[in-house]
Amino acid sequence: MSAALFIAQRATAAILAFAVAGHLATIVYAVRGGLTAAEVLARTRHNGWFLAFYALFVIAAAIHAPIGLRNVVREWSSWRGRSLDYALAAFCALLVVMGLAAALALYAA
Amino acid sequence: MLKVEVWRGTRQGRFQSFDVPRREHQTILDVVTEIQREQDATLAYRFACRVGMCGSCAMTVNGRPRWTCRTRVAEVVGRDNRLRLEPLPNFTVVKDLAVEMTGFFDKWRDAKGYFEPGGHAGEGFAVVSPTTPQRQAADAGIECIGCGICYAACDVVAWEPDYLGPAALNRAWTLVNDVRDAGNAERMAAVAAASGCQACHVHMNCTEFCPKGLAPTYAIAGLKRETIARALGRRN
Amino acid sequence: MMRASHQQPGYLAALLHRLSGLALAIFLPLHFLALATVLRGADALDTFLAVTRHPAVKLAELALVTALALHMALGLRVLAVEFLPWRERTMAAVSLCLGAACAVGLVFLLNSP
Numbered sequence A: 001m002s003a004a005l006f007i008a009q010r011a012t013a014a015i016l017a018f019a020v021a022g023h024l025a026t027i028v029y030a031v032r033g034g035l036t037a038a039e040v041l042a043r044t045r046h047n048g049w050f051l052a053f054y055a056l057f058v059i060a061a062a063i064h065a066p067i068g069l070r071n072v073v074r075e076w077s078s079w080r081g082r083s084l085d086y087a088l089a090a091f092c093a094l095l096v097v098m099g100l101a102a103a104l105a106l107y108a109a
Numbered sequence B: 001m002l003k004v005e006v007w008r009g010t011r012q013g014r015f016q017s018f019d020v021p022r023r024e025h026q027t028i029l030d031v032v033t034e035i036q037r038e039q040d041a042t043l044a045y046r047f048a049c050r051v052g053m054c055g056s057c058a059m060t061v062n063g064r065p066r067w068t069c070r071t072r073v074a075e076v077v078g079r080d081n082r083l084r085l086e087p088l089p090n091f092t093v094v095k096d097l098a099v100e101m102t103g104f105f106d107k108w109r110d111a112k113g114y115f116e117p118g119g120h121a122g123e124g125f126a127v128v129s130p131t132t133p134q135r136q137a138a139d140a141g142i143e144c145i146g147c148g149i150c151y152a153a154c155d156v157v158a159w160e161p162d163y164l165g166p167a168a169l170n171r172a173w174t175l176v177n178d179v180r181d182a183g184n185a186e187r188m189a190a191v192a193a194a195s196g197c198q199a200c201h202v203h204m205n206c207t208e209f210c211p212k213g214l215a216p217t218y219a220i221a222g223l224k225r226e227t228i229a230r231a232l233g234r235r236n
Numbered sequence C: 001m002m003r004a005s006h007q008q009p010g011y012l013a014a015l016l017h018r019l020s021g022l023a024l025a026i027f028l029p030l031h032f033l034a035l036a037t038v039l040r041g042a043d044a045l046d047t048f049l050a051v052t053r054h055p056a057v058k059l060a061e062l063a064l065v066t067a068l069a070l071h072m073a074l075g076l077r078v079l080a081v082e083f084l085p086w087r088e089r090t091m092a093a094v095s096l097c098l099g100a101a102c103a104v105g106l107v108f109l110l111n112s113p
Helices: A003-030 A037-044 A048-076 A082-108 B028-039 B102-110 B133-139 B149-153 B155-159 B166-176 B184-191 B205-209 B216-231 C009-040 C042-051 C055-083 C090-111
Strands: B002-009 B013-020 B058-061 B064-067 B082-086 B093-095
Touching: A003 A037, A003 A048, A003 B216, A003 C055, A003 C090, A037 A048, A037 A082, A037 C009, A037 C042, A048 A082, A048 B155, A048 C009, A082 C009, B002 B028, B013 B028, B028 B082, B058 B149, B064 B149, B064 B205, B102 B166, B133 B166, B149 B166, B149 B205, B166 B184, B166 B205, B166 B216, B184 B216, B205 B216, B205 C009, B216 C055, C009 C042, C009 C055, C009 C090, C055 C090
Parallel strands: B002 B082
Antiparallel strands: B002 B013, B058 B064, B058 B082
16 A cells, blocks of 8 residues: 555544544434434534535545555455556545535435 | 374475373473474474574464474463474475575565665764663664564465565664664655555554564554655655 | 464454444445435435334444444554554453444444334
8 A cells, every 4th residue: 555545544534533423423312212304304404514524524434445445355355456446446436426415415405 | 292283395285293292391392303303304394592592493383473492382282282383374385394584584675674874884983872762662673583473473464465564664663763774765665665564454463473572563653653754744 | 273363352353343344335335325315305215214114224223333333443443553652452452442332332222212
């Protein structure tokens, strides 16, 4: 792994530590008494803070996960090299697009 | 009577069984030597100092990499009296219990694990205070004798063939902390490359198994921090 | 016989960290997909949420929440070893991470209907 990937992995890990802590706290709070769409949307609809938080969360996760997967695939299978890097870059892009789309959908609903 | 299963062959091979009398204060090295001298002269194994200073006798004893000269039979063999001896993993096997160390030392060289005097050598004595954090960091790792046990125990060495490995990186860190050394720019480039210090996933087998009580994990962590500091432009 | 290097707590920590990471990486796109059902209206999201009341799904949710907490706890341990002047006692540190993750899972379980 190059130094840039290593730094990106550790830096996004630090960001995710805060984001995940917040996310877990939200989950535990939100599921009390059951979860409904109305409850979710009441928190997310037109909430700029929600959007900013989850946009950052999505981007950090979209960087962190593929770098981690790169290590796992390289070490536990015989796939390595350019094709793997391209596949993981595509996975990163997929996560960014899907994640931001979901966050925006909940913001604009 | 000890029931000893000894690996014979290269990575393809088989176990051969021997019976060796169990004696007081016996070391594993005593057992292997007795087999080779009195039962099967074709058995290949290594030792030299037999007192825990050279690291030549390292092999896998009942699943764990150890120095045979410093391992008492009583430590590792239970009431079943079974002993299993294999060559160190992560090395090419030359024959039986002897492994090829060339690759291990090649990585040592590739990690720039050697002192670089620079242009000012011989101009006088360098004053190196033993109490500075840098010197203490170096001192924590300089006792390594290159026995290869950490390298044998490392999962990343097994999974990533180009990984420089804990011993080479530990040595590199001692030199990064040596104020006399002039080669740290090249050394950091060598250990921050792909298959360098970033490949370590903190399993900590190296630290767990080092017979000298060294902690390559923390040396590698130091290299990681140094890599980041240099990438962020905090070093010249 | 499992080789001794695989019987150490550090190896267990690394294995769990890796497996939980794999599970989360697979789950993440599905999670985004599920949330995006709200694009078809709040009712569409409610329909999906109704599916999640099934006990098998509840179990999977518990596993995922625990996996997330576990991956974070073990990741924080790695960051501590790498960046803090901390000499860990590995068995204690790994046990702490596992305990904290199970505690989070339990809190989730106790709060979900």
